[in-house]
Amino acid sequence: MHLTRFRINTARLGVRSLLASPQRMHAAVMSSFAGRLPRDKNDSRTLWRLDRNAKAEVLLYIVSKECPDLTHLVEQAGWPTTATWQTYDYQAFLGALQAGSTWAFRLTANPVHYIRRKDGDPTKRTAHVTPGHQMGWLLARQETAGFRILNTPPEQRRLPQSNEFQLTVRDERRHRFEKTDEQGGQLHRVPLVTVTFDGRLQVTDPAALRRTLTLGLGKAKAYGCGLMTLAKPV
Incomplete structure (x- = not known):
């Protein structure tokens, strides 16, 4: 790789x-x-x-x-x-990653969920549009992705009772473009919402994290999403 x-x-x-x-x-x-x-x-x-x-x-x-x-x-x-x-x-x-090690990370992703407008309708993939839900999307995937996002130390929290994470969301971008279907025929309008996550994590499963770093996380990988990089924390 x-x-x-x-x-x-x-x-x-x-x-x-x-x-x-x-x-x-x-x-x-x-x-x-x-x-x-x-x-x-x-x-x-x-x-x-x-x-x-x-x-x-x-x-x-x-x-x-x-x-x-x-x-x-x-x-x-x-x-x-x-x-x-x-x-x-x-x-x-990748081979040197060890369980328990901590890293700063960056990830641009397409946080989505599936909703149904009313009973009987098919589910539709829809972007999360608030920072809280976008963070929740990533937090829900951390275990299977091989890492745990670190908590903010109590003395650094904005509110004493809050359970905050060392995670920020920024640079939300919205795109809309045309894409042909798999048969190369009809054009479809494709909406795409991307955000960038910065934070700190601890490695919990090195093998799973290697898969995340090489195969990506989430949808829209062809359009600049899913790539997580690690760096030494400062």
């Missing part, structure tokens, strides 16, 4: 449309692999995420089985003569 980091040059013409479209970014990411044929749907092991740390600091992260070649992205959205991308061997890091 490989972890790749690429800084996007936000001053380049055309970059704004690339950043605004999960479809276009997905196509750019998947074009980075020479072994992938057009319309190859076997891309479940490729995850990507955009980190918008500042207006001029936008980073693209990719986790993939195959080592990517981002030459086309450097030419389109980078610094062709002075900067490139960094790809790291992810396997050594």
